[in-house]
Amino acid sequence: MGASTxxxxxxxxxxxxxxxxxxxxxxxRADGPRGEILSSVVIGQADLHAVFGGVVPxxxxxxxxxxxxxxxxxxxxxxxxxxxxxxAIAVTAGPGLIGGVLSGVMLAKxxxxxxxxxxxxxxxxxxxxxxxxLTDGLAFPYLMLLVSGGHCQFLRVAGADRFxxxxxxxxxxxxxxxxxxxxILGLPQxxxxxxxxxxxxxxxxxxxxxxxxxxxxxxxxxxxxLKTALLRARDAVIADQGGLTRADRAxxxxxxxxxxxxxxxxxxxxxxxxxxxxxxxxxAGGVAANATLRARLETVAAAAGTRFLxxxxxxCTDNAAMIAWAGIERFRLGQADDLTLAxxxxxxxxxxxxxxxxxxxRGAKA
Ligand code: KG4
Ligand code: ZN
Numbered sequence: 001m002g003a004s005t006x007x008x009x010x011x012x013x014x015x016x017x018x019x020x021x022x023x024x025x026x027x028x029r030a031d032g033p034r035g036e037i038l039s040s041v042v043i044g045q046a047d048l049h050a051v052f053g054g055v056v057p058x059x060x061x062x063x064x065x066x067x068x069x070x071x072x073x074x075x076x077x078x079x080x081x082x083x084x085x086x087x088a089i090a091v092t093a094g095p096g097l098i099g100g101v102l103s104g105v106m107l108a109k110x111x112x113x114x115x116x117x118x119x120x121x122x123x124x125x126x127x128x129x130x131x132x133x134l135t136d137g138l139a140f141p142y143l144m145l146l147v148s149g150g151h152c153q154f155l156r157v158a159g160a161d162r163f164x165x166x167x168x169x170x171x172x173x174x175x176x177x178x179x180x181x182x183x184i185l186g187l188p189q190x191x192x193x194x195x196x197x198x199x200x201x202x203x204x205x206x207x208x209x210x211x212x213x214x215x216x217x218x219x220x221x222x223x224x225x226l227k228t229a230l231l232r233a234r235d236a237v238i239a240d241q242g243g244l245t246r247a248d249r250a251x252x253x254x255x256x257x258x259x260x261x262x263x264x265x266x267x268x269x270x271x272x273x274x275x276x277x278x279x280x281x282x283x284a285g286g287v288a289a290n291a292t293l294r295a296r297l298e299t300v301a302a303a304a305g306t307r308f309l310x311x312x313x314x315x316c317t318d319n320a321a322m323i324a325w326a327g328i329e330r331f332r333l334g335q336a337d338d339l340t341l342a343x344x345x346x347x348x349x350x351x352x353x354x355x356x357x358x359x360x361x362r363g364a365k366a
Contacts, residue, residue: 011087011331012038014111015324016072018064018104019096019124020150021045021055024320025071027079027086030328033137038079040314040321041071050189054179061099068107075320083115088336090327093121094344096150101343109339118336120327125349127322129157132282134325135311139279143271143306145297147264148285148317149175149190154219154271155349156278160329165350166271167219174260174287177223181256184231185249195253196290202247202254207233209259211266219271221263230256257292265296272304280307286317 010030017024026040045063049055076083091108094101105121112119128146132138141158143166153168172180175192182191187198209229212222230252237248244252272281281301288294288310301308315321330336 008087011328012081012085013088013090013120013324013327013331014072014075014083014086015122015320015322015327016068016089016091016104016108017124017127017318017320017323018068018100019092019094020100020318021049021060022318023064023067023071024318024323025068025075026320026324027075027081028134028321028324028328030332033133033139035134035321035325035328037134037321038081039075040319041075041078042314042319043067043071046190055097057097057099060097061103064100064103068103071320072107072111083111083117086115086117088118088120088327088331089115090120090122090323090330092124092127092323093337093341094123094347096124096345098343098345101345105341105343109341113339118331119338119341120330120335121337121341122323122326122330123347123349124323125151125153125155125347126161126163127326128284129155129163129349130160130326130329131284131311131315131322132280132309133329134322135315136309138282138309141275141278142280142282142309143275143278145264145268145271145281145283145288146285147174147283147287147293149173149179149287151285152221152223154267156275160326160333161335163349165348165353166274167221167267169221169223170213171222171224172227174223174264175285177227177256177260178287180227181230181253184227184234185244185252187249187253190286192287192290195257196292198250199253199257199292200250202250202252204254204258206251207255209233209255211259211263214263214266219267219274221267223260226256226259257290261293261296264293265300268297268300269304272300272306278306280309282309282311284311284316288316289313
């Protein structure tokens with residue numbers, strides 16, 4: 001037990017995550033350069049938000065309050081690790097929907113105060129960005145592309161607390177664009193899987209959607225114009241034919257997906273070219289589940305002579321194992337927070353980078 005000795009080379013840490021619409025808790029033990037996930041519990045809230053067509057912060061916060069205790073109990077029981085055998089408690093302290101983040105931080109503080117265990121406030125984005133180390137023990141420095149419903153940025157990860165943002169979205173995240181596309185075409189939520197499935201039989205060349213910001217240097221991205229173009233294309237087809245056929249929908253989805261993939265592929269190539277000496281190009285976030293996109297990014301990595309790494313899907317999307325792992329990284333650096341730890345709605349990983357504008361429906365983009 002590390003808490004009483006203060007040192008251990010295999011710290012075991014409880015992670016708590018409640019920054020968006022998943023209530024999650026996990027226990028992870030360090031195993032050399034990577035982590036052993038002893039348990040990872042994720043309780044989703046999709047059913048609570050479905051009728052509103054997006055995550056409602058107030059509903060999310062209340063649901064977290066109701067589910068966090070249960071998630072933590074389940075994670076400890078599944079891991080067969082009693083609280084007293086933990087080395088520390090790690091919790092997402094931002095960025096995200098503030099009500100949810102506060103619920104998690106309050107619970108973690110209570111547990112830390114009651115047990116005397118060290119408390120570690122974790123940046124949610126650092127959790128995503130360090131996941132390739134949890135799964136594969138990936139050495140620094142590597143390039144991370146975070147693509148989800150709330151995030152889209154290129155990060156050069158040079159250490160557990162050394163992130164350089166090479167670029168990011170200036171408006172929507174790609175997941176939001178997939179979700180809005182699905183909404184516009186009457187497909188179910190979450191939109192990503194529905195759009196990908198529909199695109200399978202579609203013609204990606206039928207609609208010439210814009211490739212935003214490709215004409216500008218750098219690695220910033222934009223997705224909001226794509227959604228407007230899709231809306232116009234849909235209306236034009238309806239005006240022309242009186243409605244949308246299944247094939248039209250498939251072509252719209254395929255053309256939209258091709259535009260997203262083209263933009264992400266080109267910006268990834270630029271980010272790789274801008275950062276020599278990388279050990280790998282890694283992706284994380286729900287959109288990384290998209291097979292077309294993954295294949296394109298793999299090709300880009302191969303062309304740059306860089307290893308491509310995508311964590312298993314359950315670790316690409318929001319979870320608490322990544323928070324526990326980020327806690328292990330901080331614990332190993334001898335860092336800890338005290339009970340004044342604050343919940344932060346915004347918390348850029350790279351404080352030196354210019355702030356990105358916009359806050360999507362999934363919460364603030366750091
Ligand atoms: O990482 P995640 O679970 O949650 C956050 O947004 O933080 O990502 C969810 C997003 C949703 O917008 C969803 O539509 C998108 O990931 N997504 C996909 C696919 N699967 C999920 N987007 C494109 N293709 C997919 N197969
Ligand atoms: Zn996330």
